[in-house]
Amino acid sequence: MNHRLTMTLGLTHRHLNIPLQKKHDPINIITHNRIPSRHLALNASLNWCSSNNPLGRSVCGDIKSQKKCGSCWAFATADLIESAVSIATNDTPVSLSTQQLLMCSNGTQVHTFSYCFANTGKIPAWLTPQKQWSATNSGCGGGMTQNALTDAVNRIQNLAKTLDWPYTESNNNGTGTTAAKLKNSGNDNDYNTCHLRPANMTAAHVSGWEPAFNENSCQNTTDTAILLRDALNTGPLSVAIHAQPDTFPAYKGGVYSCPEINSSDMIDHALLLVGYDSDNNGDYWILKNSYGTSWGVNGFLYLKVDNVINCGLNVFPIRVLGASSGPAAMFLIDGGGNLEFAGIPMEKWVVVGAIIAGVAAILSTIGLFVAQTRRQNATCYWLSYTDTIVSTQELIDDFTHRFPTYKLDSARQNLIAHVAYIQDIYQHANALNHTLTMALGLHPIHQTNPPSRNIPAIDLVKINIAGVQTHHRRLSQTPSNSSLNWCSENNPKKRRVCGPVRQQQVCNSCWAFATTDLIASALSMANNKPPVLLSPQQLLTCSSNPYTTFIDYCYAGGSNIPTWLAPSVLWQSSNHACGGGSAFSALSDVSTESFNNGAIALDEDWPYVDGNSNATQVLNNTKCWGSLPSSEIAGYVKSWVPAIDASACTYTTRTVEMMKNALLKGPISVSMVTSDSFKAYKGGIFFCENEVTMSNINHILLLVGYDVVEGLEHWILKNSYGRDWGIRGYMHLATDEALNCGLHLLPFQITQVQSSNDTKSNNISYAGEGNGSNGGVELQHSTPVLWILSGCFVGLVFVLLVFAFARRKMKLIKVNIEHEF
Structure with a gap:
């Protein structure tokens, strides 16, 4: 047909569980894709998930993954409330619990929507000016955002954040919905039931919701695209579309086109409408999906604009009312935190963390080789607990004997990695002819995790030199x-x-x-x-x-x-x-x-x-x-x-x-x-x-x-x-x-x-106790400069090879914070 598709299709993780259905003829898909799109104002653009909006900042939370559960309605609801709270509080969004909605919003409800644009233009006949919708929320079996929002207002009331009530891809996470009363042992998980959540563990509230359109919305126009555009001025909207089983899971980028919606039953997937933009092919909507960041455009969908019902967007557009934050959204000094930090979505921080972890693993492997070589050549010595000179292997054996752990193999690997990092610091200090002002060594806490190496050894030495x-x-x-x-x-x-x-x-x-x-x-x-x-x-x-x-x-x-x-x-x-x-x-x-x-x-x-x-x-x-x-x-x-x-x-x-x-x-x-x-x-x-x-x-x-x-x-x-x-x-x-x-x-x-006058007598023993006034155990070392130069050369070559391979294989490493399937 001599047509270049506006969208890119390919395999995604969702194809692992969904067989090819082929409900639409490929010719029809191409035909709808060829229809030009230009319905919004020229060069119009808006994106509530970027700085291109009246607030000048993103109000969107992280991209999540619903995995194999049919829970799009819960994710769209949580995304909508997150953005509304962010707008209302002028703060970064806090990721809200979809699991709470999945467990606690259930049953059948009936809601009436008004469509002032019905009976005009190409609007399908099944969409009438006033239409009642009956829907049932049934966990992973599907549901509607209007039902979830009604339950959030009337039944749930106190909404939890994802960190306190994480997603389990099930409408029963083990706590049940019929517990007699909440426990209070200090464990946050004890509050994850469908009873009213304590106020101090609440991340958000909403007081109501409303359809984005009503009977008076068409006073200036009946153009459905313009109506949606204007409704977006106040913030994102939860919407629903027809997710074609043939092409929607395969969407990888570009502008997606939708077939004619000839039945209300075709509207089967909920998302968050966050904006609009245009390219050479015309105007398109920007939607935030819940398929993880490896789907679409980093988790987003670009959908072609039309003047009918925009793949279903005009049927269920909803905004929330009276959004506010709760005490659980507060920042913690020593732990905790939100799923967005410094204005950057957490999935990007995860990417950075994955890269650092990879580099740390590489450096740890090199460090093991170095430690072995240095021990064989008698070039590095450690002082044991009894102040005797021992090899690295003897030091670790003595350490694990004095501080036993049930995860012995993991503890030994972590200790070896920390030994390598500490030795690297002393090697760099030796090469720069500098005596460190502090002594470094092993501690029981090192058995738990390997070093992050967020400060390279050479940088740490330079900081110490500059300080002196x-x-x-x-x-x-x-x-x-x-x-x-x-x-x-x-x-x-x-x-x-x-x-x-x-x-x-x-x-x-x-x-x-x-x-x-x-x-x-x-x-x-x-x-x-x-x-x-x-x-x-x-x-x-x-x-x-x-x-x-x-x-x-x-x-x-x-x-x-x-x-x-x-x-x-x-x-x-x-x-x-x-x-x-x-x-x-x-x-x-x-x-x-x-x-x-x-x-x-x-x-x-x-x-x-x-x-x-x-x-x-x-x-x-x-x-x-x-x-x-x-x-x-x-x-x-x-x-x-x-x-x-x-x-x-x-x-x-x-x-x-x-x-x-x-x-x-x-x-x-x-x-x-x-x-x-x-x-x-x-x-x-x-x-x-x-x-x-x-x-x-x-x-x-x-x-x-x-x-x-x-x-x-x-x-x-x-x-x-x-x-x-x-x-x-x-x-x-x-x-x-x-x-x-x-x-x-x-x-x-x-x-x-x-x-207290009745305090028991003090039986504290200070045997072996210090007072912070004397020195500590030191690490002695002797490192050949030639080895340092060789190690730096090998490390540089390895990093360059990895970088070249990464650029050839992929443009961006995508890591989903929800561990997408």
Whole structure:
């Protein structure tokens, strides 16, 4: 027929489960594709999933995959609400749970739609001016968005986010829909039933919905394309089309054409209409589908515009009313997060992560070869736990013996990868004739995951060199304040007010340990007694309320301060047990008596559970709401404040001096940016390797003092990685005149506590305990320069080969966050 198709067809993952149906003659498909399209204004374009819209930003969430389940109606509904909430709140969209809709929207409903353009032009006769539609939502058996929206308003009400209630490709995810009541063990999955969801675990609400057309919509025109175009001005619309079984699953790009819709039964697939554009072949609609990013144009469909019913788009166009966000959409400081970050959809971050993981795997393989060669040539030596020189193999054997794990093979591979990374750092330092200010080594946490290598070894060495070259004494040099340590006798109290170093293990519970360490020190200072061991498990189990707090940064706008830091910032957070949290949320819960009437429990009465177990399921949560026996109460927190406030700049504008002045009152809980080398830290002075932003703060510690060693001043921090990490659990972090690796962003201090008179006697043992004032284990090395040059050459050649192969094989790596089938 001498016609070039406007669309590209090919095989997709959906063809694995759908046999060829061939409902439409290929000649008819080509005939409809040849019909020209030009119905919108010349050069008109709009896209709510890009910056080409009145808001100048994307309001669309991530591209999802419904897999083999007939759940397009649930995905279109979730996509519509996500965009509506984003528009209403002027915030990035939060991915909402399609599984909640799939499970909780069911039954038959009848809705009436008005079609003022009926009986005009080429509109099919079956579409009348007023038409009642009866439909049943039946999970993977299909459904309609209008039914789902009605249920979202009246039955579900409190909508969950995907992170809390993930998609399982089934209308029964194991929790059922008839549970007698919600449990409250602290595990988010316990709330995934069709009963009313708790308000603090709600990500979004809607108050209603309406068809995009009504009986008055045709006052200016009956052109169906123009009506759709105008309806899109306020935001995306959920719609339905005829998904031809022959060509729709095969769509790979270009402008898709649709056959004549001669029956309402042909409309069988729901999507999100997000905009329109044009090319040489005419105008086309832009639709967001739920087949994953490997289908169509990165998950989107370009559909030819016509003046009939646009493949069914004009039949069920719907917008939502009264969209708003809930507390569960808030940002978490130490874990969690939305499915969109920094305005970039998560699938793109997954692509970046996949590339980094691939590079890390390559470098780890090379590292294994290097380690073997160096051991054979006796060019690299490690110091064991007993300070004897051992080979890499002996070091790993000793390490897995001292820290046994049930995943022995995986742990050994991860340790080998970390050894390779650490040795690379020392090799580069040796080649540059530089002695690192810090020592690196293995830690039990290395058994869990391989290194991400997000900072190349050579870059880490260069950062350390630059830090030494530019570093100068910033702390006052008077004998009275050149050093301070609340975990030793070098403080105004002349005694230790810190408890022993704890071990959070694999649970992301740094926030709970830092908070209990802070409270323990405050109680010790107030009652002039040794510190008692407090229960981080109490916070993990009971602290989950969302909170906000304003922090003033009087030094914002300074010469060394990032421009993104405002004079006053509103922080939002809620604690999610091993999923992360913040110190200020925990302090807020404790000081406002949100649980146990504000009483702080002792660790021996409420012990910490190994993170390998679910630390939030072993206790009856009713313990959170009752009063504790007086013998189990250590004390109460009455008030707390940010350690640096608007008045901090009265006497100085130097951030280091501000923090030092605050430390005179006692220890401070702080947050910072960490990386692979942080986990490998074994001693010495650590220089911050990452640029600090509001979104990459990922760890919380206790700041206990400062000191100067060989002209390098540093902070002394108490961590929760156990005594085998750092300087017997402590860290020396180099000071700077900016944000000090993030320490200045979220510093908190307790101003008033009340001790319990019935607290049990303190039986804490400090045998083998450090105080952050001495050194650590070092790695010794001897690396031939020739090997470094050879390794760099081999690595460069390998990367070039992979890049050339990738460019030849594909234009873009597509990874679907929903693990599409």
